[in-house]
Amino acid sequence: MAKEKKLVEAITSMDTDFAQWYTDVVKKAELIDYSSVRGCMIIKPYGYAIWELIQKQLDQRFKDTGHENVYMPMFIPESLLQKEKDHVEGFAPEVAWVTHGGEDKLTEKLCVRPTSETLFCDHYANIIQSYRDLPKLYNQWCSVVRWEKTTRPFLRSLEFLWQEGHTAHATAEEAEEETIKMLNVYSEFCENILAIPMVKGQKTEKEKFAGAKATYTIESLMHDGKALQSGTSHNFGDGFAKAFGIQYTDKENKLQYVHQTSWGMTTRLIGAVIMVHGDDSGLVLPPAIAPVEVIIVPIMQKKEGVLEKAEELRQNLQKFARVKVDSTDKSPGWKFAEYEMKGVPVRLEIGPKDIENNQAVLVRRDNRDKKIISLDNLEAEVKELLDIMQKELFEKALGHRNSHTYTAQNMEEFTEIVDNTPGFVKAMWCKDEACELSIKEQTGATARCMPFEQEKVSDKCVCCGKPADTLVYWGRAY
Amino acid sequence: MAKEKKLVEAITSMDTDFAQWYTDVVKKAELIDYSSVRGCMIIKPYGYAIWELIQKQLDQRFKDTGHENVYMPMFIPESLLQKEKDHVEGFAPEVAWVTHGGEDKLTEKLCVRPTSETLFCDHYANIIQSYRDLPKLYNQWCSVVRWEKTTRPFLRSLEFLWQEGHTAHATAEEAEEETIKMLNVYSEFCENILAIPMVKGQKTEKEKFAGAKATYTIESLMHDGKALQSGTSHNFGDGFAKAFGIQYTDKENKLQYVHQTSWGMTTRLIGAVIMVHGDDSGLVLPPAIAPVEVIIVPIMQKKEGVLEKAEELRQNLQKFARVKVDSTDKSPGWKFAEYEMKGVPVRLEIGPKDIENNQAVLVRRDNRDKKIISLDNLEAEVKELLDIMQKELFEKALGHRNSHTYTAQNMEEFTEIVDNTPGFVKAMWCKDEACELSIKEQTGATARCMPFEQEKVSDKCVCCGKPADTLVYWGRAY
Numbered sequence: 001m002a003k004e005k006k007l008v009e010a011i012t013s014m015d016t017d018f019a020q021w022y023t024d025v026v027k028k029a030e031l032i033d034y035s036s037v038r039g040c041m042i043i044k045p046y047g048y049a050i051w052e053l054i055q056k057q058l059d060q061r062f063k064d065t066g067h068e069n070v071y072m073p074m075f076i077p078e079s080l081l082q083k084e085k086d087h088v089e090g091f092a093p094e095v096a097w098v099t100h101g102g103e104d105k106l107t108e109k110l111c112v113r114p115t116s117e118t119l120f121c122d123h124y125a126n127i128i129q130s131y132r133d134l135p136k137l138y139n140q141w142c143s144v145v146r147w148e149k150t151t152r153p154f155l156r157s158l159e160f161l162w163q164e165g166h167t168a169h170a171t172a173e174e175a176e177e178e179t180i181k182m183l184n185v186y187s188e189f190c191e192n193i194l195a196i197p198m199v200k201g202q203k204t205e206k207e208k209f210a211g212a213k214a215t216y217t218i219e220s221l222m223h224d225g226k227a228l229q230s231g232t233s234h235n236f237g238d239g240f241a242k243a244f245g246i247q248y249t250d251k252e253n254k255l256q257y258v259h260q261t262s263w264g265m266t267t268r269l270i271g272a273v274i275m276v277h278g279d280d281s282g283l284v285l286p287p288a289i290a291p292v293e294v295i296i297v298p299i300m301q302k303k304e305g306v307l308e309k310a311e312e313l314r315q316n317l318q319k320f321a322r323v324k325v326d327s328t329d330k331s332p333g334w335k336f337a338e339y340e341m342k343g344v345p346v347r348l349e350i351g352p353k354d355i356e357n358n359q360a361v362l363v364r365r366d367n368r369d370k371k372i373i374s375l376d377n378l379e380a381e382v383k384e385l386l387d388i389m390q391k392e393l394f395e396k397a398l399g400h401r402n403s404h405t406y407t408a409q410n411m412e413e414f415t416e417i418v419d420n421t422p423g424f425v426k427a428m429w430c431k432d433e434a435c436e437l438s439i440k441e442q443t444g445a446t447a448r449c450m451p452f453e454q455e456k457v458s459d460k461c462v463c464c465g466k467p468a469d470t471l472v473y474w475g476r477a478y
Numbered sequence: 479m480a481k482e483k484k485l486v487e488a489i490t491s492m493d494t495d496f497a498q499w500y501t502d503v504v505k506k507a508e509l510i511d512y513s514s515v516r517g518c519m520i521i522k523p524y525g526y527a528i529w530e531l532i533q534k535q536l537d538q539r540f541k542d543t544g545h546e547n548v549y550m551p552m553f554i555p556e557s558l559l560q561k562e563k564d565h566v567e568g569f570a571p572e573v574a575w576v577t578h579g580g581e582d583k584l585t586e587k588l589c590v591r592p593t594s595e596t597l598f599c600d601h602y603a604n605i606i607q608s609y610r611d612l613p614k615l616y617n618q619w620c621s622v623v624r625w626e627k628t629t630r631p632f633l634r635s636l637e638f639l640w641q642e643g644h645t646a647h648a649t650a651e652e653a654e655e656e657t658i659k660m661l662n663v664y665s666e667f668c669e670n671i672l673a674i675p676m677v678k679g680q681k682t683e684k685e686k687f688a689g690a691k692a693t694y695t696i697e698s699l700m701h702d703g704k705a706l707q708s709g710t711s712h713n714f715g716d717g718f719a720k721a722f723g724i725q726y727t728d729k730e731n732k733l734q735y736v737h738q739t740s741w742g743m744t745t746r747l748i749g750a751v752i753m754v755h756g757d758d759s760g761l762v763l764p765p766a767i768a769p770v771e772v773i774i775v776p777i778m779q780k781k782e783g784v785l786e787k788a789e790e791l792r793q794n795l796q797k798f799a800r801v802k803v804d805s806t807d808k809s810p811g812w813k814f815a816e817y818e819m820k821g822v823p824v825r826l827e828i829g830p831k832d833i834e835n836n837q838a839v840l841v842r843r844d845n846r847d848k849k850i851i852s853l854d855n856l857e858a859e860v861k862e863l864l865d866i867m868q869k870e871l872f873e874k875a876l877g878h879r880n881s882h883t884y885t886a887q888n889m890e891e892f893t894e895i896v897d898n899t900p901g902f903v904k905a906m907w908c909k910d911e912a913c914e915l916s917i918k919e920q921t922g923a924t925a926r927c928m929p930f931e932q933e934k935v936s937d938k939c940v941c942c943g944k945p946a947d948t949l950v951y952w953g954r955a956y
Contacts, residue, residue, distance in 0.1 A: 033601060035551050048548050049547070068523035068527070070521055072513070073518035074590075096579050112590070
């Protein structure tokens with residue numbers, strides 16, 4: 001058991017230093033490695049397998065709602081980036097510029113896409129002529145680059161993987177409907193697949209996307225009480241359409257501008273999973289995104305029949321779950337610690353005694369509940385355990401969020417909460433940007449969103465005391 | 479039928495101008511569109527759906543052979559690119575350089591990856607210590623950039639999508655085994671899924687990959703008699719390992735260099751599918767990569783019961799095939815032409831008369847065979863038709879390749895073939911690079927490969943007449 005202890009001891013505890021704990025988990029669970037390129041990470045096989053499961057299940061949702069995948073160039077000519085004024089102001093300071101191709105200096109420099117609104121708009125201007133061409137419901141899976149000064153694995157990196165939906169509609173109503181529909185797809189996915197509860201709402205003017213009319217967001221709360229923006233959905237109105245000349249002739253043969261949306265989620269979702277479900281033994285994965293849902297650890301595996309039995313169980317379980325047998329020569333204790341670190345939801349132990357008694361031992365990763373079950377019921381038991389774990393991880397995260405969501409009537413209360421019991425702060429706001437800026441300056445907290453589910457926790461702005469009827473979720477955020 | 483004719487007439491015939499025919503198909507079948515970025519293409523929904531089917535089936539083969547997916551940064555620092563001498567010489571002239579991030583000039587410029595050997599080597603040097611860490615069997619799906627002067631959709635573009643496998647092994651034998659194994663995976667995939675016959679062989683010294691010890695290739699023949707390199711697999715020996723210091727301690731505790739491989743296939747495979755199977759009505763897709771395998775066209779669809787029946791048939795067929803009903807208000811003739819252009823393998827027509835007779839009309843895209851079949855046998859008939867079409871497309875392509883593969887004993891014969899009956903030229907070579915260069919200069923043909931299946935078509939070099947015992951497939955190539 002010495003090795004096992006060593007492995008577990010090697011990570012910092014969450015309470016001692018949450019940031020260090022996070023970095024330790026990311027590294028020890030073999031999710032990423034650092035590269036020779038500042039701020040760019042290498043996503044290792046285990047991390048990438050999680051991303052593939054996220055991709056697959058999210059992509060299915062996009063297809064089920066009528067979206068099609070496309071691929072746009074990774075470069076944007078400077079003149080194209082500049083077409084929409086707010087957009088270029090928001091992104092130009094943080095893009096990477098390609099100035100040379102081979103040995104030649106380019107006549108126009110190209111930026112590596114930080115997001116692809118301008119490319120989609122340019123394409124839409126070419127392919128949309130008539131109302132019959134609408135709606136266009138496109139999505140793209142790709143990597144994007146933003147020249148960040150400080151970076152953290154999954155949460156903020158120079159390059160990250162994401163999907164970006166870009167749609168064009170005949171009317172403002174349809175665009176708004178799409179924006180909300182995709183926010184709901186995101187929220188449902190995060191809650192059911194990642195087991196992370198979301199607050200849905202609208203971003204303030206200050207926090208909205210560069211070039212958008214309205215930005216909607218889903219916000220989650222990490223274990224340390226900090227918020228994480230988990231996905232955003234933007235309604236562009238006809239702003240981009242006017243800048244790029246995207247027009248169609250309607251049924252009355254009149255020229256109209258299209259109304260557009262975009263929406264995106266990224267590899268930072270993996271960061272959210274780590275920080276919501278993880279513990280001092282490492283990662284805890286919801287079964288729906290676990291590359292291995294059940295790890296079978298043979299006990300006294302050199303005894304006759306043990307490995308054969310383990311393999312037989314694997315074949316039975318793999319009909320409905322991702323299962324692996326670890327028959328390497330490491331000790332069972334070492335294996336237990338390794339798969340705990342990697343967050344594998346269920347461990348199945350099977351040894352000579354178990355075989356004799358027609359049983360196996362099941363251990364849940366999240367609460368370490370141990371259960372001896374008959375092999376006759378194995379499939380049903382494992383299936384149920386995975387379902388229950390998926391559900392209970394969500395409930396636990398919801399409980400944590402609820403117990404870390406506070407209400408503040410004034411700045412004294414606000415500061416007290418942020419400093420001593422980090423979490424979401426629900427407080428009223430007068431909609432004056434000056435108050436938003438002042439709150440940030442005083443507390444470091446930003447407006448996470450104006451939630452769809454509004455309440456009246458007071459009738460005064462938490463900052464200036466003037467009448468206010470907008471509830472905002474505030475918090476320090478990643 | 480006026481619109482139908484118009485659509486069909488809109489593409490150039492293959493015999494008139496093969497290059498223009500290709501461009502027309504690419505555009506009219508809605509595979510790609512041009513973008514504002516020189517040499518970069520937009521892959522449209524239909525083109526991307528084909529790529530997704532290629533990806534999915536290829537990725538499954540990689541996983542079945544024990545490979546894991548990862549993601550590396552898209553940037554390579556200049557110093558890293560320069561570590562392996564031959565490699566940098568091969569790629570530096572054709573990379574895009576990022577010189578600025580945000581508003582700052584970078585202290586070291588970064589190239590956008592043209593291929594990722596250097597990044598994988600850098601990573602392997604960090605993570606490989608012991609023989610227990612081997613083999614490493616990694617693959618990556620991503621886009622890469624090569625600053626090409628002239629570009630053509632799918633065949634040669636500044637940016638393209640691909641997969642790149644990168645593996646590290648303990649011994650030279652294992653690396654060679656992997657290199658050949660993956661070449662065989664590629665070949666099997668191309669023949670069974672894309673229905674394109676391949677010639678397997680080794681590249682000459684001149685044509686091998688920059689930094690490789692040996693490059694193996696699969697070569698196919700397009701309808702116009704030009705060759706297309708369809709996939710390559712490289713054995714690096716320990717060259718990169720020495721340049722990057724990738725060493726492990728073996729079982730005897732001695733330090734050894736690893737032996738490496740890499741292998742890649744790209745979106746140019748879609749170009750191959752177009753140029754091998756297409757005809758004057760447009761694209762012809764093998765069922766295995768057809769986004770729509772069966773298009774149901776209702777006839778007199780306003781008559782009661784027709785659309786309902788079409789939908790019922792769709793539901794029955796979608797259990798085993800990708801099926802769509804086109805119930806738009808376009809005429810059946812227009813629809814016929816549209817789906818022919820898009821290469822949909824099977825068209826199913828169903829109208830009031832058919833319903834009355836409990837039958838449907840099935841039309842094959844490739845040879846236009848029309849068959850009236852009973853609805854009682856529909857599923858079995860469609861399934862069989864798709865299987866037969868997949869098989870016959872391969873056989874037809876094989877027949878074309880065989881009838882366009884020639885033997886040359888001397889340069890007179892060689893030139894005669896290349897000029898008048900383009901195809902593969904089988905001819906002996908003395909292994910002197912001077913002859914290889916001379917052949918290229920005289921004929922425009924390059925050494926496609928030294929095939930694994932060697933024959934002795936003569937005992938003299940086709941160029942210099944000196945003794946020669948190496949058979950080479952030559953050809954003008956894309």
